[in-house]
Amino acid sequence: MSAEDLEKYETEMELQLYREYRDVVGLFKYVIETERRFYLTNQYELHVRSADGEVFFELSMADAWVWDMYRPARFVKNVRVLTFKDVNVEELTKSEFEMPAGNEGFGG
Template sequence: MSAEDLEKYETEMELQLYREYRDVVGLFTYVVETERRFYLTNSVELDVRTAENGDVYFDVRMQDAWVWDMYRPARFVKTVRVVTFKDVNIEELAKPELEMPKEGFSG
């Protein structure tokens, strides 16, 4: 496989991953960003802990998550636990309000 073929393959995989993300993002409540991965999840717990040497680390647990990783064949994960010394970013996704018709339904 040439370098050009590999680059084309990776570009196609990234596009496929983006499309999958776009299709599933509405199913989740939180975005969790760690130093190595990006997750969508509906349940996240973050504990800030101190190691014996005094270093602070983060223990993140998620349930029913989707992982942004183009090299994983299965991106839906039942439970995830991440332990990291780097910052963790957790954001709640905005949920669009349901729009009701302004006038009565006419069919």
């Protein structure tokens, strides 16, 4: 596979992922961003933990959708994330995920 073929494949996978996100975002109440992943969920628990003088975050989610183009199944029943970086949690509002009519993806 050439570098051009690989780039084309990754671009198509990202577009497919974006379209899936667009289709499912309305099912969820929260968007959660961690150091490594982006999640949609309706239920989560976030705890600040400390061990040996280090502070870390423990995040648990149920029935989540994960933004990861390399995962064959993006819906997950239970997720537990441990991270030393901040966790960003935002509550979605209906207007945030409504797409303009006819919008088929990036640029148009």
